[in-house]
Amino acid sequence: MNLLKPHLYQMSAYEPPLEGRSAKKHLLLDFNERTLPVDPAIEKALIKYIRSGALQKYPAYGDIVARIAKYAKVEEGSLMITNGSDQAIDLVIRAVCNAGDEAIIPAPSFAIYRQFAEVENATVVEPLYTKEGGYPTSDVISLANSKTRLIVISNPNNPSGTGVPREDIEAILQAAPNAAVLVDECYFEYYGKTVADLCETYSNLFVARTFSKTWGLSSLRLGFLISESGNIDQLLKIRGPYDVNQLAVIAVEAALENPEYTKNYVKEVMKKSKPALEKWCKGRKIDFWPSSANFLWTFPPQADELAEFLQTKNILVRPKKDALGRLGLRINLGSVEQTETLILSLNEFYD
Numbered sequence: 233m234n235l236l237k238p239h240l241y242q243m244s245a246y247e248p249p250l251e252g253r254s255a256k257k258h259l260l261l262d263f264n265e266r267t268l269p270v271d272p273a274i275e276k277a278l279i280k281y282i283r284s285g286a287l288q289k290y291p292a293y294g295d296i297v298a299r300i301a302k303y304a305k306v307e308e309g310s311l312m313i314t315n316g317s318d319q320a321i322d323l324v325i326r327a328v329c330n331a332g333d334e335a336i337i338p339a340p341s342f343a344i345y346r347q348f349a350e351v352e353n354a355t356v357v358e359p360l361y362t363k364e365g366g367y368p369t370s371d372v373i374s375l376a377n378s379k380t381r382l383i384v385i386s387n388p389n390n391p392s393g394t395g396v397p398r399e400d401i402e403a404i405l406q407a408a409p410n411a412a413v414l415v416d417e418c419y420f421e422y423y424g425k426t427v428a429d430l431c432e433t434y435s436n437l438f439v440a441r442t443f444s445k446t447w448g449l450s451s452l453r454l455g456f457l458i459s460e461s462g463n464i465d466q467l468l469k470i471r472g473p474y475d476v477n478q479l480a481v482i483a484v485e486a487a488l489e490n491p492e493y494t495k496n497y498v499k500e501v502m503k504k505s506k507p508a509l510e511k512w513c514k515g516r517k518i519d520f521w522p523s524s525a526n527f528l529w530t531f532p533p534q535a536d537e538l539a540e541f542l543q544t545k546n547i548l549v550r551p552k553k554d555a556l557g558r559l560g561l562r563i564n565l566g567s568v569e570q571t572e573t574l575i576l577s578l579n580e581f582y583d
């Protein structure tokens with residue numbers, strides 16, 4: 233007899249291909265990370281804390297929730313911090329899905345949603361994104377039924393970069409009032425649009441955010457979840473009291489003192505680097521999905537060989553297949569200089 237829940241034995245672990253990556257050796261364009269170091273003030277604050285002789289203490293969060301709530305322009309009671317936004321996603325799914333419930337998770341998308349829904353033994357329903365139509369809003373609405381407990385809106389979506397209009401999100405919130413609608417705003421600072429303010433209107437809305445991407449703190453793991461305060465009160469019962477570590481809190485406090493550092497990076501990526509890669513793709517007649525995020529899902533000829541060639545140039549990108557099985561490369565954008573390096577290598581491959 234299996235000791236653990238039987239369905240777990242049918243699943244695989246989520247193992248992202250992290251092996252052999254080095255920030256020193258490689259230009260890392262494969263995980264949608266910030267490609268430049270974080271604000272030196274963050275390093276300073278971390279070193280100061282480490283040297284203060286307090287590492288043996290459990291974390292004390294102080295006013296970090298209030299500070300993040302101010303940044304996110306929501307009430308303090310509507311927000312909780314989590315161990316990365318992965319944990320925010322997990323908490324919502326664990327709190328709403330029972331075995332046999334349906335979870336609508338449009339595909340292709342970030343693998344964690346499906347992973348966590350399957351851990352709860354939910355039935356995953358996967359309408360498809362299309363390059364032309366974007367998020368399958370009308371399919372989602374017609375698939376929603378009394379068994380639907382979760383609807384995921386990755387906004388913008390990973391790997392396609394697709395943004396979902398606010399009207400579509402509201403239509404889904406209204407069409408499925410008994411399902412939790414999880415809007416993942418992991419790439420918020422790049423996209424610049426949020427529905428966090430709608431949490432006051434819709435009690436079935438959950439918005440996940442993170443300090444991993446634009447802010448560059450993925451290694452420290454601090455995300456947050458926004459929802460009606462009554463929902464947050466319940467979810468706080470599931471999260472462990474120390475799931476967010478003290479160093480993450482110290483880093484985020486320092487980061488929020490200087491949001492310009494992040495804003496300037498975002499501007500460079502979105503206004504210069506991304507348009508440069510889009511222009512290169514158009515010039516070479518290379519197909520890509522319209523993206524509202526800091527990455528482009530491109531479909532270059534000989535994608536496999538190109539990824540290998542880039543690796544020989546110490547540039548890492550992420551192979552991702554579309555629904556038809558066509559291999560694409562998801563390419564993260566960084567500084568202008570890094571994008572120029574990328575384009576030089578791309579030209580070298582095709583010329």
Ligand SMILES: Cc1ncc(COP(=O)(O)O)c(C=O)c1O
Pocket residue numbers: 263264315316317318319342386388389390416418441442443444450454455
């Ligand atoms: C869409 C999306 N949501 C959430 C995450 C998880 O981010 P975090 O580091 O906050 O757990 C990622 C990471 O790649 C992502 O792409």
